[in-house]
Amino acid sequence: MTTTTTEAATSPRRRASFRPLTIREVRPLTDNAVEVTFAIPDELTDDFNYVSGQYVALRTELEGKEVRRSYSICAEPTPGELRIAIKRDVGGLFSNWANDNLQAGHVIDVMSPTGAFISQHAMTALNDPEAMAQESIDSGLSRYVAFAAGSGITPVLAIAKALLARNPHAYLNLVYSNRAAMDVMFVEELADLKDRYPTRLAIHHLLSREQRLSPPTPVASMPTS
Numbered sequence: 001m002t003t004t005t006t007e008a009a010t011s012p013r014r015r016a017s018f019r020p021l022t023i024r025e026v027r028p029l030t031d032n033a034v035e036v037t038f039a040i041p042d043e044l045t046d047d048f049n050y051v052s053g054q055y056v057a058l059r060t061e062l063e064g065k066e067v068r069r070s071y072s073i074c075a076e077p078t079p080g081e082l083r084i085a086i087k088r089d090v091g092g093l094f095s096n097w098a099n100d101n102l103q104a105g106h107v108i109d110v111m112s113p114t115g116a117f118i119s120q121h122a123m124t125a126l127n128d129p130e131a132m133a134q135e136s137i138d139s140g141l142s143r144y145v146a147f148a149a150g151s152g153i154t155p156v157l158a159i160a161k162a163l164l165a166r167n168p169h170a171y172l173n174l175v176y177s178n179r180a181a182m183d184v185m186f187v188e189e190l191a192d193l194k195d196r197y198p199t200r201l202a203i204h205h206l207l208s209r210e211q212r213l214s215p216p217t218p219v220a221s222m223p224t225s
């Protein structure tokens with residue numbers, strides 16, 4: 001286990017650099033999105049230490065040109081792996097290529113995690129073992145509201161998981177907007193999270209283009225889970 005801290009993971013001084021990482025698994029999330037899990041070898045643990053909410057850039061060559069795209073990490077910090085989710089963008093170059101082509105065993109360049117869209121409550125023992133040992137942190141009642149749309153759920157899911165696990169006094173209302181039920185990414189993960197924290201998590205799905213039998217309204221809402 002590394003002893004690097006959240007500060008190290010978020011420090012502007014950490015030099016972002018691309019490393020070839022092997023894909024461990026590609027899992028379909030919807031008809032238009034996949035989750036990609038990378039294996040992080042021991043020697044790259046410090047380079048790929050991350051905090052919930054951060055993102056990585058992927059780099060490859062497509063149509064004779066270098067292409068770089070950013071993707072948020074969608075899981076809590078987990079030793080030895082890093083997960084992202086890539087949703088197809090209509091007409092988009094990289095996202096469609098990735099959904100059609102990425103497979104377990106492929107190697108692709110990934111830049112070390114970066115980004116300041118994080119919660120201080122999102123720390124885990126992976127990136128801040130010292131803070132985890134401090135009983136005083138996260139001991140107060142806290143209410144949070146998070147809004148996400150489409151693939152924007154990825155960093156929010158990672159932060160929500162860490163927040164609810166880390167702070168037993170945290171209550172989270174998550175508003176998640178999609179066009180239709182079939183576009184909702186991480187359906188199972190969200191249901192599992194709700195099962196795990198039934199009184200502390202409320203998920204409100206907004207579906208803007210779901211077909212309904214009753215007269216149409218601008219925004220249809222699924223029952224709050």
Ligand SMILES: Cc1cc2nc3c(=O)[nH]c(=O)nc-3n(C[C@H](O)[C@H](O)[C@H](O)COP(=O)(O)OP(=O)(O)OC[C@H]3O[C@@H](n4cnc5c(N)ncnc54)[C@H](O)[C@@H]3O)c2cc1C
Pocket residue numbers: 055069070071072073084085086087088089090091092093094095096151152154155
């Ligand atoms: C910090 C960050 C985190 C992100 N996290 C995620 C994430 O977790 N999951 C996720 O799925 N995405 C995420 N994104 C978005 C992602 O980086 C890509 O932008 C997205 O996948 C689209 O890339 P693409 O190459 O498929 O599309 P591009 O080829 O870049 O095209 C984007 C759009 O522009 C249109 N377009 C392209 N060329 C033209 C043209 N000449 N004229 C008119 N229109 C054109 C395309 O049709 C498409 O709709 C994130 C972005 C950032 C900055």
